Amino acid sequence: MIYHIAAQADWQAAQAAGQYTADSLAAEGFIHCSTRAQVIGTAARFFAGRRDLLLLEIETARLTSELRYEEGEPGVLFPHVYGSINLDAVVAAYSFAPGPDGAFAMP
Numbered sequence: 001m002i003y004h005i006a007a008q009a010d011w012q013a014a015q016a017a018g019q020y021t022a023d024s025l026a027a028e029g030f031i032h033c034s035t036r037a038q039v040i041g042t043a044a045r046f047f048a049g050r051r052d053l054l055l056l057e058i059e060t061a062r063l064t065s066e067l068r069y070e071e072g073e074p075g076v077l078f079p080h081v082y083g084s085i086n087l088d089a090v091v092a093a094y095s096f097a098p099g100p101d102g103a104f105a106m107p
Contacts, residue, residue: 001091002033002067002079004056005047011054011093019084020056030068030080033058036106038078043096043104055096055107062089 006014006022014020022031034042039055047053058081060067065083072078094107 002035002058002060003039004031004033004058004081004085005039005043005096006054006056006093007050008052008054011056014085014087019086020090021084025084030082031085032072033079033081035079038076039106040104043098047104048102049098051097053096055094056085056090057092057094058085058089059091060089062086062091064089 004020004022006020010022011020020031025031032042043053060079063081064086065081068080068082069077070080096104096107098104
């Protein structure tokens with residue numbers, strides 16, 4: 001499994017469109033994802049204070065777009081999806097807001 005942090009509105013739009021895309025797909029050519037161990041660090045670094053988020057759990061075997069593990073930080077490989085994410089690869093969408101202390105936790 002890999003994970004992607006998404007705005008609730010973007011996930012709703014994806015359900016209407018039949019596939020999920022992110023701004024990074026147009027800008028960088030891929031959708032940023034994380035392993036389970038990377039989710040909390042990614043959330044703290046890029047999504048602090050956001051309360052409109054979902055954590056998408058993605059089964060990699062179901063992806064129809066290419067998945068590559070690439071260096072996102074020196075020596076750290078992150079999963080990148082090169083194309084849209086087909087909805088049947090998303091096996092769960094969890095509410096993902098920080099707690100009262102501002103820290104994120106895995107659902």
